[in-house]
Amino acid sequence: MDILETDAYDRRQRRNMSCALFLSLLPFFVASAVYFYLWTPDSPASIMSAGVKSAPTLLLALVVLSWNGAHSVLGVAGGLLFSAVGDCCLVWKELFLYGMGAFAVAHLLYSITFLTSRYATYSSSSLNRFLYLILFVAAVGFYVYMFPFLQKAPNSEVIIPAVGVYMLLIILMGSLAIKTRHAATLLGSLIFMASDMALALQIFKVMPHMEHGNTIVMVTYYLAQLLIAVGDVKAVENKDDFSKWKRS
Template sequence: MKNKNILWLYLFLLASIAHLSFLLEGLSSYLFFSKPLILISLIGYFFQISKPIAWTLLSKATMAALIFSLIGDILLLWPHLFIYGLGAFLMAHICYIIAFKIAQRNPGKIGKVNFVKVFFINLPIYIVAALIYFLINSNLGNLKIPVIAYIITIVSMVTLARDRYGKCNNESFWQVFIGACLFLISDGVLAIDMFYTEFPEAGVIIMGTYATAQLLIVMGIRSHLIKPQ
């Protein structure tokens, strides 16, 4: 069984490298095959490792996040379907928010919250998101409200990943948190490339950080399952 799991990760690595190579070489027609394969392989891997917790809310939320991400990846292959791709990824982030909340010790516990302290801890995340919005705001047009809703959602996902500190094992925390941050960077570069200024390296940066983000988040959930304390 472990060998089958590793095969899915090899497929993920192969698909990611192939996709980045196609981007560098300008082979756009091949992207329709390589891009979906990145998430398909990761979905296959998570399906295998999550069998012991199949049909739990954590398993469902994480799998739903990966499936919505796959749908978003496919939709974004066609520029005129951008708004639908954005919606798919918004749903993916909501599912990750649920998964991150569950993948910690005593997820239902409500303790005292120092909102001022939390605000300053999360301030770097807010600044990055605000800077991205400041750069793209004037060119959003009719997409302004959907993009604002998306930014709020992904910021919530990243801050909840950070909030897991001390509530799960260190390996799980850092994998999920770094993955969430890379997701924000990937989407930020995408937004800047689309709505502010295009640059040739954008595609490689976007997909490189995105693929790494998805892998780290899945491995972080895996680390929580292996060492929940």
């Protein structure tokens, strides 16, 4: 098989994989649509609302498990499962800290995954270091801006350090996503940060109530998780392409 035939075969394989992946993601799209159809601003906290909210994330975890195997429980699939736990906790305001803890574990699992050999790794460049610096400065600036509002929280003595640790973990996740240079993974991580910032601004009453505030948070959240999941499924494919480029 010559180079042209090999290239054509690889393109067919990628097309087939993309089609199969899209079909496996259909339940996620349906579950997301169901959530937005059923959710209303005055929806009471209940087991049903928690289940509907966490269903899209659980379905993404199943997709990653089906493509990457049981070992992904200690990676992105596990992160998605912890995210689903966080989704359920955030339905009840009194469980906010538990939800934040679940998402912190998810970010840690994502970070560990981005360091594994499944992702093609690149040497750190000046551009990467510049992006790391931007992330860090933006996060510190946001935390400083939020600090007066965190002090007003009922359990501020716990909230203030907890939010600080959480922000460090999500910055770590975003920095390692940059290092992979994988578009879906990087975009997913950055959108996740934007979603969390939008949520924090509303939870800690930094801004007045927004009519579509929850919609903004959940659309960006589901999109972020989708991109991270797709990035993980395609990580091996991209690594193989990187290996071929190095051998050529």
